[in-house]
Structure formats: C-alpha cells, structure tokens
Amino acid sequence: MxxxxxxxxxxxxxxxxxxxxxxxxxxxxxxKPLSPAAQLAQAQLDAYNNMxxxxxxxxxxxxxxxxxxxxxxxxxxxxxxxSVYTQWFGGLDSLHCTLLNRIVSGNTVIDHEKLSFRRRGLxxxxxxEAIAIYKIEGDKIVEVRFTK
Numbered sequence: 001m002x003x004x005x006x007x008x009x010x011x012x013x014x015x016x017x018x019x020x021x022x023x024x025x026x027x028x029x030x031x032k033p034l035s036p037a038a039q040l041a042q043a044q045l046d047a048y049n050n051m052x053x054x055x056x057x058x059x060x061x062x063x064x065x066x067x068x069x070x071x072x073x074x075x076x077x078x079x080x081x082x083s084v085y086t087q088w089f090g091g092l093d094s095l096h097c098t099l100l101n102r103i104v105s106g107n108t109v110i111d112h113e114k115l116s117f118r119r120r121g122l123x124x125x126x127x128x129e130a131i132a133i134y135k136i137e138g139d140k141i142v143e144v145r146f147t148k
Contacts, residue, residue, distance in 0.1 A: 037136045038102065041109040044141065049096055051089040057082055061140035069130070069148050094118045100129070109134040 034042060040059040047055030060078050068074040075084065089095070094117060101112040111134070116127045128148075135143040 035104050036139065037107055037109050037134070038104045040136055040139070040141055041102070041111060041132075041134050045097060045099060045111070045113075048085075051092070051095055053082060053086055053089060056085060059141050061137070061142045064141060065143045067143070067145040069146050071145070091120050092117050093120050094125070107136040109136070 044059045057078050062078045065076050066074045096116050098114045103110040111132045114129050118125050131147040133145040134141050
C-alpha cells in the first residue's frame with residue numbers, strides 16, 4: 001500500500017509540474033474602417049451628443065423623411081428637422097445617446113441606442129431605448145425610422 005500511495009503522489013507531482021500547453025494570446029482585433037453609410041450615422045450621432053444642430057443636420061438630405069415609432073411619417077425635410085431638434089436641444093440641460101449595437105448592411109444602418117437626458121430646470125435623468133434605421137442614398141441619409 002505504501003508503494004501505491006507513493007506512486008500516486010509521484011504521478012500527481014509529475015502532472016502538476018509538467019509544462020502545460022502555452023496559452024493562446026488573446027485575439028486583438030483591429031478596428032475596421034467605417035463604411036460610408038456607418039460614417040454618416042456616426043457623424044449625426046456625434047453631433048447629436050454635442051447638441052450641434054448644424055453638424056447634426058449635415059449628414060441628412062434636404063428632403064429627409066422621418067418616421068415615428070408607430071411607423072407614421074412624422075415630417076419631411078431638413079428644415080422641419082432643424083425646427084424639431086432645435087426645440088429638443090433647447091429644452092435640455094444634458095443629453096447623451098449611447099450606441100448599444102450597430103448593424104450595417106449596404107445602404108442601411110440600424111442602431112440600437114440608449115438615450116439619457118435631463119430636461120432644463122427639472123431634477124432627474126430620463127432614459128429610454130430605441131432603434132433607429134437609417135437609409136442612405138449617395139452621401140446623405142434620406143430616411144430614418146424610429147422604433148421602440
């Protein structure tokens with residue numbers, strides 16, 4: 001029995017001390033350059049977070065169509081968009097839209113976003129999530145649809 005015990009301990013020691021297969025280094029992915037469609041979506045998101053109305057409107061077509069969460073056409077045109085977002089930005093003390101996920105397929109960009117904002121003069125931060133679907137033609141966003 002002593003020999004079996006010694007053999008077991010020796011086996012465990014040899015296994016524990018033997019060199020293990022080298023760990024594979026963690027794969028480091030190099031960020032891929034954004035597609036032209038994703039660049040437009042990102043540009044408007046960056047300007048939105050800065051409440052920069054001119055930068056926000058720049059990626060949009062003059063005849064952009066904006067659809068609300070129920071699928072209805074909310075308004076058409078960048079001047080109407082200017083009016084809507086100037087009023088929105090003006091009523092806020094803080095605003096940040098976090099991109100949770102982005103899918104790009106050809107000329108369509110789908111963003112899952114989390115919005116956090118504080119209305120001017122009110123306490124507390126509001127938040128919500130939404131999906132924004134951007135359709136791009138040429139070098140402009142021509143349509144955006146919001147869903148919840």
